[in-house]
Amino acid sequence: MKQRFDDRAVVSPLGWWRRWASWAGHAASGTAAVYGGALLVAIFMGYRSFLGVTDLGLPDVTVPGAVVLLIGSVVAAATVCPWGARLPPGAVSAGAWGVAALALVGSCWVLLDLVQLVLTGAVTDRHGDSDWVTFAERSCLAGVGALFAATALAHARRSAGVCPRCGRAHPPRTSGRRHPAPHAAPSAVRWIAYIGCCAFLPYLLLHVLGAAGVPGIEPNGFRPTWSMVLAGAGGVGLAVFLLLGLVRPWGMVFPRWTLWLAGRRVPRFLPLAPVWVIAPTLALYGVGSGILAGAGLLSDDLFGIGGAASLAFGGYGWALAVAAVSYQLRTRPLCVPAETATV
Numbered sequence: 132m133k134q135r136f137d138d139r140a141v142v143s144p145l146g147w148w149r150r151w152a153s154w155a156g157h158a159a160s161g162t163a164a165v166y167g168g169a170l171l172v173a174i175f176m177g178y179r180s181f182l183g184v185t186d187l188g189l190p191d192v193t194v195p196g197a198v199v200l201l202i203g204s205v206v207a208a209a210t211v212c213p214w215g216a217r218l219p220p221g222a223v224s225a226g227a228w229g230v231a232a233l234a235l236v237g238s239c240w241v242l243l244d245l246v247q248l249v250l251t252g253a254v255t256d257r258h259g260d261s262d263w264v265t266f267a268e269r270s271c272l273a274g275v276g277a278l279f280a281a282t283a284l285a286h287a288r289r290s291a292g293v294c295p296r297c298g299r300a301h302p303p304r305t306s307g308r309r310h311p312a313p314h315a316a317p318s319a320v321r322w323i324a325y326i327g328c329c330a331f332l333p334y335l336l337l338h339v340l341g342a343a344g345v346p347g348i349e350p351n352g353f354r355p356t357w358s359m360v361l362a363g364a365g366g367v368g369l370a371v372f373l374l375l376g377l378v379r380p381w382g383m384v385f386p387r388w389t390l391w392l393a394g395r396r397v398p399r400f401l402p403l404a405p406v407w408v409i410a411p412t413l414a415l416y417g418v419g420s421g422i423l424a425g426a427g428l429l430s431d432d433l434f435g436i437g438g439a440a441s442l443a444f445g446g447y448g449w450a451l452a453v454a455a456v457s458y459q460l461r462t463r464p465l466c467v468p469a470e471t472a473t474v
Contacts, residue, residue: 152285152295156211159278160204163230166271167200182237182272183265186256196237203230203279210286220290227283234276239415241269242408277407297466308464310396316378320457324378327450328371334443337436338363349436370447376402377454383462399462403455410452417445 170181174193179185181193206226209215215223244254244266256262285295293300297308315321341348342360349355376382382402385392421441 150296151281152289155278155281155285156207159227159275159282160207160211162275162278163200163207164204166275167197167204170197170200180264182268183256183262186258192237199230199233200275203227203234203275206230207279207282210282210289220286224283224287224290227279227286231276231279231283234272234279235411236415238269238273238276239412239419241266241273242412243416244269245408273408273411276411294466297463299465301466301468305466305468307467309467310464311383311461313380313383314461315380316454316457316461320453321378323450324374324454327374327447327454330446330450331367331370331443334436334439335360335364335367337439341436373402373406374447374451374454377406377451377458382458399459403459406451406455410448410455413444413448414452415448417441417443417448421445 170178170193174197179191179193181191181196185191203226206223207230209218209223210227244262248254248266254262254266256265288295288298316324337348338355338360341353342355342357344354383397385395385397387393418441421438
């Protein structure tokens with residue numbers, strides 16, 4: 132049986148943020164308990180519109196949501212409390228990953244809400260009514276999902292007897308961190324990224340045809356202007372740039388054309404922070420809208436502009452998620468044991 136890595140014994144000059152493995156479990160447990168408790172109180176007061184899923188004709192998930200959050204609070208506590216060491220570590224990690232996945236699925240449309248908020252200053256449902264409560268629910272679930280993912284990762288590494296921060300086995304006393312040299316993602320990940328970039332092509336092509344006046348392309352006879360098409364192409368260009376940066380060496384160190392930044396290491400949070408907001412939303416939106424359109428619950432045609440949008444956003448979102456995982460692993464800094472530190 133492998134000995135659990137006690138990260139409380141790690142001596143390091145790192146700040147509190149980089150010591151996330153030591154506090155993520157506590158934060159996840161507390162946040163889930165507060166959120167689940169608040170949702171439970173709302174249930175007793177008659178609230179039955181959690182995440183607005185009933186508006187789409189789907190079953191109510193208010194009670195299951197509260198149950199998952201409260202159970203998740205106990206699971207997260209098991210990763211950091213002494214009594215949790217008596218439980219099977221694989222089961223505890225699986226439970227934490229499960230709560231993280233469910234929370235991220237529940238928050239999948241938060242990016243669309245944020246875009247609407249920036250553009251219009253309001254958040255509405257599909258009927259045009261104000262929907263701030265659902266926006267707050269999705270935002271909170273995004274935070275809960277991130278905390279539980281960190282909790283599950285730290286617990287799995289700790290149970291394997293390795294450092295929960297860097298995933299390597301080393302003595303407890305460290306003197307800092309070492310960043311890996313720039314290198315590209317594995318070939319399979321790069322091809323997934325390239326396919327994800329190409330997923331936008333049918334969507335852009337249909338918009339071009341619609342702007343050219345071809346009938347039956349856009350719903351309800353709508354005809355986009357060429358400026359709208361160019362703006363959309365510019366957005367796609369930025370999306371492609373972000374995705375390629377995750378799989379190429381210049382995504383780890385600023386290239387020469389960035390002038391005064393050239394040669395400096397790219398901070399990991401710079402691409403990963405927006406990616407982990409964008410990727411789950413687009414991936415689940417693409418899959419969800421495709422399923423709903425195929426089931427006849429949406430007015431969009433699965434084989435028209437609606438299906439092209441589902442392919443574009445879903446394909447790009449999943450490719451972005453795969454590339455982000457690869458980037459996170461490739462850029463993961465390694466702890467430097469104090470014995471091998473150089474002055």
